[in-house]
Every structure is written in C-alpha cells, then in structure tokens.
Amino acid sequence: MARIIAGVTSSHVPAIGAAIDNHRTGEPYWQRVFEGFERSKEWIAKAKPDVVIGVYNDHASAFSVEIIPTFALGTAAEFAIADEGWGPRPVPVVKGHPELAAHIAQSVILDEFDLTLCNKMEVDHGLTVPLNLMFGTPKEWPCPVIPLAVNVVQYPPPTGNRCFMLGKAIRKAVESYPEDLKVVVFGTGGMSHQISGQRAGLINSKFDHAFLDNLTKNPKKLTRLSHLELMREAGAEGVEMVMWLIMRGALDDKVDEVYRFYTVPASNTAVGHIILANRVKASRKSAGKKVPAKLKRAAARQKIQRIRG
Amino acid sequence: MTAKKIVVKDYDDIPGTYVFDADRSRQGYHLNMFCMSLMKAENRKAFKADEAKYLDQFPLTPDQREAILKRRYNRMLELGGNIYFTAKLGATDGHPFQHLAALMTGSTQQDYADLMLRGGRPVDGNRSRSGQFEKSKTPGKASKPKAASKGKKRRG
Numbered sequence: 001m002a003r004i005i006a007g008v009t010s011s012h013v014p015a016i017g018a019a020i021d022n023h024r025t026g027e028p029y030w031q032r033v034f035e036g037f038e039r040s041k042e043w044i045a046k047a048k049p050d051v052v053i054g055v056y057n058d059h060a061s062a063f064s065v066e067i068i069p070t071f072a073l074g075t076a077a078e079f080a081i082a083d084e085g086w087g088p089r090p091v092p093v094v095k096g097h098p099e100l101a102a103h104i105a106q107s108v109i110l111d112e113f114d115l116t117l118c119n120k121m122e123v124d125h126g127l128t129v130p131l132n133l134m135f136g137t138p139k140e141w142p143c144p145v146i147p148l149a150v151n152v153v154q155y156p157p158p159t160g161n162r163c164f165m166l167g168k169a170i171r172k173a174v175e176s177y178p179e180d181l182k183v184v185v186f187g188t189g190g191m192s193h194q195i196s197g198q199r200a201g202l203i204n205s206k207f208d209h210a211f212l213d214n215l216t217k218n219p220k221k222l223t224r225l226s227h228l229e230l231m232r233e234a235g236a237e238g239v240e241m242v243m244w245l246i247m248r249g250a251l252d253d254k255v256d257e258v259y260r261f262y263t264v265p266a267s268n269t270a271v272g273h274i275i276l277a278n279r280v281k282a283s284r285k286s287a288g289k290k291v292p293a294k295l296k297r298a299a300a301r302q303k304i305q306r307i308r309g
Numbered sequence: 310m311t312a313k314k315i316v317v318k319d320y321d322d323i324p325g326t327y328v329f330d331a332d333r334s335r336q337g338y339h340l341n342m343f344c345m346s347l348m349k350a351e352n353r354k355a356f357k358a359d360e361a362k363y364l365d366q367f368p369l370t371p372d373q374r375e376a377i378l379k380r381r382y383n384r385m386l387e388l389g390g391n392i393y394f395t396a397k398l399g400a401t402d403g404h405p406f407q408h409l410a411a412l413m414t415g416s417t418q419q420d421y422a423d424l425m426l427r428g429g430r431p432v433d434g435n436r437s438r439s440g441q442f443e444k445s446k447t448p449g450k451a452s453k454p455k456a457a458s459k460g461k462k463r464r465g
Contacts (some may be wrong), residue, residue: 003444059393084348085397086400126462153391154334155320231438236323236328237392265428268410
C-alpha cells in the first residue's frame with residue numbers, strides 16, 4: 001500500500017531559480033537562503049520518497065487567461081519545462097507517475113473534488129524551484145513528481161478549507177493504491193509577499209511565524225482564514241499559502257515538526273520552509289497499549305457492574 | 310431599478326493593490342494574452358524589433374497600448390493586467406523583477422532592494438484604506454496609511 005510519509009512546504013521564488021541557474025548560490029545574499037535547505041536535502045536523501053506530489057501554482061506558463069482551472073492534476077508521463085520569458089530553466093524534465101496520478105484523479109473526483117486533468121502540461125518555477133531546494137541540481141530528479149497546479153492567479157483561489165479537504169482526499173487516494181510507495185507531498189509558495197502595485201514589498205514576519213506554528217499544531221485554524229485576511233496580512237500574492245494546506249490536509253492530525261527555516265528576503269518574498277512527518281503508527285509498535293478511550297470506559301463500567309452484581 | 314448595482318468588493322479596501330479578479334481578467338484579456346505571447350523567443354524578437362507593429366496584432370484599448378509602450382506597470386494592472394503576465398514584458402526587456410517592483414512602488418531599484426533587506430514593507434499602516442484593521446490603534450492616534458497615500462492615486 002502506498003502511504004504519505006511526510007509533507008514539505010517551501011517558497012518557490014523565481015529569483016532563487018535564477019540564482020541556481022546563474023551559479024550565484026555562493027553569494028552572501030543567496031547563501032543565507034540556500035544554507036537553510038542543507039539539512040532538508042540530507043533529510044530527503046534519507047527519506048527517499050518514491051513519489052513527490054508537488055502542489056504549486058502555474059504563473060501564466062501552462063495556463064493563460066484563456067482557461068483557469070482551480071485544481072489541475074498532471075497525469076502525463078513527463079512535463080516539459082516552460083519558457084517563462086527568458087528561456088526554459090536548465091533543469092531536468094519532470095517525470096510523472098501516470099498510474100498513481102490516474103488513481104488519485106479517479107479517487108478524488110469520485111470524492112467530489114472536480115479536478116482538471118492534464119495529459120500535457122508545461123511546468124514552471126513554481127514546481128521546479130522547490131525541487132532544486134530539496135534535491136539540489138541533479139541530472140535527473142531522483143523520483144517521479146505528480147504536479148498539482150492550483151489557481152492562485154485569478155481571484156478567488158480555492159479556500160484554505162477546500163484545499164485542506166482536498167489534501168485529505170488525496171491521502172485517501174494514495175492509501176488505496178496497491179503498490180508499496182513512500183509519498184512526500186510538497187506545498188509550495190508563500191510566505192508573505194506582495195509583488196504588485198504600490199504595496200509591493202510587503203512582508204509580515206509575525207503573521208508568517210504564527211502560520212508556521214499553526215501549520216504544525218493547529219492547521220484547522222488556518223483553514224478559517226479568509227482570502228481577504230490573507231491578502232491584507234500576508235500580501236496580495238501571499239494568498240498562495242492556501243496551497244500549503246493541501247499538503248497539511250494530506251498528513252495526520254498530529255505530526256512531528258522535523259525542521260523549520262525562515263528568512264527575509266529572497267528578492268521580494270519571505271522564504272518559509274517546514275518539514276512535517278507523519279508519526280510511525282503506535283499500533284504497530286505497541287499493539288497492546290492502543291485501546292480506544294471509549295472501549296476503556298465501557299470496560300470500566302462493566303467491571304464496576306460486576307463488582308456491584 | 311434602472312441603474313446598475315455596483316458590486317462592493319471587500320478587497321478594494323486593501324491599499325496599493327489590484328486584485329486580479331474575473332472582471333479585471335476580462336478587461337485585461339488581450340493585454341495579458343500579448344504578455345503571454347512573449348513566452349516564445351521569436352515573438353520577443355519581433356516585439357523588440359517594432360513594438361507598435363507587434364501590438365497591432367492585439368485588440369488593445371488605446372490606454373492599454375500606451376501603458377505597455379510606456380512600461381507603466383501599475384497602469385497595466387489597473388487596466389486588467391496581471392503581474393505574472395506583465396512580468397514577462399519585464400523579462401523581455403531584460404529587467405530583474407525588482408526593477409518592476411521599484412517602478413510600481415515609485416522608488417529606485419536600490420531603494421527597493423534596501424527596503425527588502427530591512428525586512429520589507431511593514432504591514433502596520435498598510436492593511437486597509439479605511440484603517441479599520443489596524444490592530445495597534447490607540448485612541449486619538451490615527452494609523453498611518455503609508456501605502457494608502459500612494460494607493461489613493463489609483464483610479465478604478
């Protein structure tokens with residue numbers, strides 16, 4: 001059975017990609033950003049996911065203003081790298097996992113999430129920058145990646161709650177896939193930033209830290225944030241943090257925070273990164289101890305009755 | 310009722326911000342499709358060779374056309390442009406994104422870069438035009454609408 005072992009969030013600032021592509025990662029400005037991902041690279045090298053589900057947003061690359069799908073799942077065998085106006089990024093083609101993607105599509109749609117399915121889709125920095133941050137710059141990405149593009153370009157994006165629930169549906173789909181696969185879900189974008197209009201440059205670190213805290217401990221609270229509040233507090237483009245909630249929804253309610261990194265700025269954006277791991281099931285380790293509270297209470301009542309009787 | 314009712318959009322209260330919604334998407338359709346065309350190298354070359362001629366392919370309004378030719382980025386947003394699309398125009402010109410951000414915020418690229426290094430534009434005083442969401446409001450001391458003062462210039 002396939003299972004989701006962990007979730008990763010990461011900003012996907014295009015300038016980070018440009019710094020990698022132009023070999024500027026050693027500059028002090030960029031070093032500060034890349035150093036924050038060193039431990040993450042070690043972690044994922046050990047975790048060795050078989051598949052990554054990459055939740056990101058397309059930045060007018062695969063989708064223009066002609067068609068604006070709210071959730072678009074990549075079901076292709078591979079995804080070409082988009083030319084975003086300065087030539088395609090020199091990164092490996094993204095290989096998909098069409099079988100698992102098709103299974104997820106079927107399961108999730110029958111669970112009433114009306115996905116758009118893409119048998120051909122170019123992917124942009126939104127997906128490839130987090131892959132670089134986690135895997136470095138290999139000749140081939142170490143595992144297949146299933147892209148899930150979420151509309152955050154045209155208002156309104158899906159609500160945080162909808163995203164969280166979609167994460168749960170994706171988890172259910174993954175767990176009903178027969179092959180033994182370790183899956184890691186990436187939620188990308190954010191954190192606070194605004195790149196348009198006179199308010200461009202907005203950063204709200206206080207909001208970001210609270211968001212990270214809640215992402216680990218109290219994600220339900222984040223699902224109640226309105227778009228207005230997100231845009232007001234975290235910038236017009238900060239609204240893309242709803243995508244992190246798809247990742248979070250796909251994990252257990254209680255997770256272990258493996259690692260966290262936050263820095264300001266990368267170009268125009270606050271960079272936030274967190275790794276959350278599902279706990280190894282207690283039932284496997286100590287089957288005898290795990291008795292639901294309800295049963296315990298029932299057993300106690302029976303015991304009392306026996307004594308009285 | 311003869312007059313068209315105007316939909317009040319809560320997000321219009323955010324200063325210095327043009328939320329790209331379905332109305333703006335429709336209004337800016339051709340502007341954004343022009344930007345989208347710049348994803349192809351041959352189109353970038355053709356545009357650079359003769360900007361006005363290249364723009365003739367797109368049914369833009371005179372205002373949109375002028376905003377593109379003069380690289381007025383906020384005006385493009387106001388006329389239905391979306392930043393992820395207009396950024397392609399900036400990329401075609403060979404500018405880093407911070408150049409566009411500096412233009413939109415009315416500062417130099419160096420000043421904008423310095424602002425970001427200092428931790429970015431603070432949210433306090435920049436939450437709303439009406440000032441109603443400022444948390445640190447104290448009686449008798451109005452919150453400072455920093456970007457709002459610039460935002461007020463915005464039309465539409």
